[in-house]
Amino acid sequence: MRIIYPPDLIEINLKEKTIFLAGSIENGTAEDWQSVFAQEVEGADLALLNPRRKAWDATWEQSIHNPLFVQQVQWELEGLEKSDLIVMNFVPNTLSPISLLEFGLYARSGKLIVCCPNSFWRKGNIDVVCHRYQIEQVNTLKELAEKALIRLF
DSSP states (O other): OEEEOTTSOOOOOTTOEEEEEEEOOGGGTSOOHHHHHHHHTTTSSEEEEOOOOTTOOTTSOOSTTOHHHHHHHHHHHHHHHHOSEEEEEOOTTOOOHHHHHHHHHHTTSSOEEEEOOTTSTTHHHHHHHHHHTTOEEESSHHHHHHHHHHHHO
16 A cells, blocks of 8 residues: 655556545644544555645645645645545534535545544535435444445455
């Protein structure tokens, strides 16, 4: 298993399965669930695309005129497009606006597995969209990892 972080190039071996780790980050407010997920799938022959940038600077202006910000957003969009599977984890006590945006973008893709605890502020919306588009839902991060491996292998 290997993990690719922004701004590293997303180079995928054709035989390698890829998972994009979408979900709550919220400038570090959310726990680092991506590292926990990586531990759960350790040993599997896959690449994890982890958008949690190691050198994120919360002072960056979120503007199309800021090349570092644009680079981050483009990396995420490329990763979502190139991935075989998108796991999405909504962390309670976060608003997760970008995760909600990505959820909407990929709801019809057939690439999503979603973990959304009952205490997430928009759980009802997530449930309705998942039901409508037959998106698999789980309740825990451990289940998210298990279902991801089952789906890919």
